[in-house]
Amino acid sequence: MLMQSHPTTLSGWLSLLETMHPKAIDMGLERVAQVKDRLGIHFDCPVIIVGGTNGKGSTCAMLEAILMQAGYRVGVYTSPHLIDFNERARVHGEPATDDALVNQFAAVEEKRGDVSLTYFEFTTLAIMRLFAQSGLDAVILEVGLGGRLDAVNVIDADVAIVTSVDIDHTEYLGDTREKIGFEKAGIFRPGRTAICGDPVPPQSLIDHAKAIGADLWLFGHDFNYSGDKQQWNYGGRAQRRNSLGYPALRGANQLLNASAVLAALEALRDRLPVGAQEVRTGLALVDLPGRFQVLPGRPAIVLDVAHNPHAAATLAQNLDNMGFHPYTYAVFGAMQDKDIDGIIAHLKDRVDHWCLTDLPLPRAASADYIRKKLADAGIVPCTEAGKECTVETFDTPATAFENARSRAGENDRIAVFGSFLTVAGVMEARRAEGQR
Structure with a gap:
């Protein structure tokens, strides 16, 4: 019309x-x-x-x-x-x-x-x-x-x-x-x-x-x-x-x-x-935000729009190449139609704490849906000798990121990945704080 x-x-x-x-x-x-x-x-x-x-x-x-x-x-x-x-x-x-x-x-x-x-x-x-x-x-x-x-x-x-x-x-x-x-x-x-x-x-x-x-x-x-x-x-x-x-x-x-x-x-x-x-x-x-972008400062913050298994495999390799970090926190949100199981499979051994987020689109997977996918892959909250794992859900990428940042030590690492909306939500939150 x-x-x-x-x-x-x-x-x-x-x-x-x-x-x-x-x-x-x-x-x-x-x-x-x-x-x-x-x-x-x-x-x-x-x-x-x-x-x-x-x-x-x-x-x-x-x-x-x-x-x-x-x-x-x-x-x-x-x-x-x-x-x-x-x-x-x-x-x-x-x-x-x-x-x-x-x-x-x-x-x-x-x-x-x-x-x-x-x-x-x-x-x-x-x-x-x-x-x-x-x-x-x-x-x-x-x-x-x-x-x-x-x-x-x-x-x-x-x-x-x-x-x-x-x-x-x-x-x-x-x-x-x-x-x-x-x-x-x-x-x-x-x-x-x-x-x-x-x-x-x-x-x-x-x-x-x-x-x-x-x-x-x-x-x-x-x-x-x-x-x-x-x-x-x-x-x-x-x-x-x-x-x-x-x-x-x-x-x-x-x-x-x-x-x-x-x-x-x-x-x-x-x-x-x-x-x-x-x-x-x-x-x-050359500059391109959101593609294995490592922000200055501590804890290390990685932004990566890895939203399919192929990209997740590359992200996993890149995280391995960064050197040792005691704990890695993941801020992760994705669309429902993505191969979430495949993404998790590549990154589950690199992440200790999962901060899962809803996204503001009807076709987005809910944080609770992703939590169930993690459970299917054997990732559940646990505290064992030499291992600690948490899985939490949040309404927005900004609140998920703030939780990760509040818990991460200066030698730890926060990886923000998945949908463009996940990375964008964190970037907007940081921009609102006046950070670069």
Whole structure:
């Protein structure tokens, strides 16, 4: 239904968009493509689309940091946001203003006619139109869900990156890596560069790339990395980059992500040349909140939006690499449709005290539901010789975090993980306290 009058504020638009379409997720490109054409959205600069189960945000952030160091004007679209919607659209390193977004929302509404769009589809089109009008040298677009039928895929990427393929969103993408790999490979295009950073790519992804005639770059075959504790080296088809410092983003998988980034830049070197020092500086300065983000001070506080088993396994490895902490407190909340059993399986041996939280969405798992999942995994409150375990439930991430912080010693560790809403709730609480 066409709106009779437009909201005048960003919050007004976002509230309205949440109710405009009967489904929160409605996979398919026909409606989005129709409105995109009406809006005349097109890009004259290189477009990089980034998909994958995990690692998308880190990959986008590294691409952005390196290209900006090289002097390029870059637009980056990511989702979801942690605190402010504006985080989803960055133009030359700065979040889009409320006014800029409101103007683009009005333009989409004017052109969509009787085409019904979801919140994600509507906002994606608005941000794409903003980028198309911003005189950019490069555009980086993160896939929201899957790839083949995601709204971002109405754009033909010059380079498409699939970071990793694992089990998530099974109700939309399928319940095997082969099915999910095919969906993610849908962002590849004939004759254009298709990069897969997963060391063990599904055969379905490889087969689809070959079937459409994409130029497929595989980790371990077309590009790779090597290194030691001090530095690392990238090797591609025709380009080497040596003596690189580790990315500022912490975590075991960041060299895989960084290698895919450098493969993309190698593929675009004729259109977007980037020097060695610009790569080093970009990797040193890259910043992405909520991805194994270790806050300064004591006790150690880790923020990580690990919300599926693949990400939980990486978080577990990263926690192991942090060194000894007498006790680890977990602030954990998740969506009901996530593999909560799989997440718990990877982290149950690393956590002593569980602070479980409700989340402010209907599809969120309740803290009590997660408590029962912990019990199923053998995690119950106990006090034994050499072992202490507690499990408590809270109404909000802020209260769960405050409880953990009140009990943790200065040498202990607090890991905040799960849904974006879990991490965002703690970040907002800390911001309200005036902390950084």
